[in-house]
Amino acid sequence: MKPEIIPIPSGINTLYLIRDQSVVLFDAGWIKDAERFSDQLKKHGILPGEIRLIILSHGDFDHVGGARELKELTGAKIVIHEADRRNLEEGIFHWPRGATSWGRFSRAALKPLIMKKAKFPGVKSDIVLDDQDFSLEAYGISGKIVHTPGHTSGSVSLVLDSGDALVGCMAHNRLPFVWKPGLPIYANDPELLKKSWNRVTGMGVQTIYPAHGKPFPVTRITKYLN
Numbered sequence: 432m433k434p435e436i437i438p439i440p441s442g443i444n445t446l447y448l449i450r451d452q453s454v455v456l457f458d459a460g461w462i463k464d465a466e467r468f469s470d471q472l473k474k475h476g477i478l479p480g481e482i483r484l485i486i487l488s489h490g491d492f493d494h495v496g497g498a499r500e501l502k503e504l505t506g507a508k509i510v511i512h513e514a515d516r517r518n519l520e521e522g523i524f525h526w527p528r529g530a531t532s533w534g535r536f537s538r539a540a541l542k543p544l545i546m547k548k549a550k551f552p553g554v555k556s557d558i559v560l561d562d563q564d565f566s567l568e569a570y571g572i573s574g575k576i577v578h579t580p581g582h583t584s585g586s587v588s589l590v591l592d593s594g595d596a597l598v599g600c601m602a603h604n605r606l607p608f609v610w611k612p613g614l615p616i617y618a619n620d621p622e623l624l625k626k627s628w629n630r631v632t633g634m635g636v637q638t639i640y641p642a643h644g645k646p647f648p649v650t651r652i653t654k655y656l657n
Contacts, residue, residue, distance in 0.1 A: 437450065443493070445642060446459065454477055465503075522550065524549055527617040560585075574589060579631060581625070582617065584619065590636060600618075602647075613655060
């Protein structure tokens, strides 16, 4: 049976609940709004305590800022890659370098303002990933976490056996980032990011779920990799 992927809006981000034999959450967002998140869970018939893992795609402020609040709400274990762990645990603000002209301009213009509002409490991680794939079979999810560096050193993706891939900021698909699906406008190592994409596309994925924007077919991204 194909797992259900449930998008949960969180400001400019989208979090995802994956419901298979159990439930996990992909990313924690930035806006601290546990009450609204609880309402979304009720809408889909999910109790907070049913969520077993909070998988963080990477350590940027808008993906880990809500982790402490959601951990307290759900009791779930927090999963993050070792390379981005300090950002989460010490509440460190991180925003990758601009990878396009718009990325460089928007980052320079907005960073001073956003830094003032982006403070978040650190929280200890429970499962720290290395560069090896991490199977989620033991947690009731048919898929695995794959290290996909490039946007940040510790970026990871969740690749499901169904052919769906949740990729965090490996791609953008909404304004003010991009007009259409494409590579992210921010990335510390764009060439490494492309190598990560080649690995993901080689795993037979069909549908991409970005952290910013709606899902799209993988064919919309492969043209950028040649």
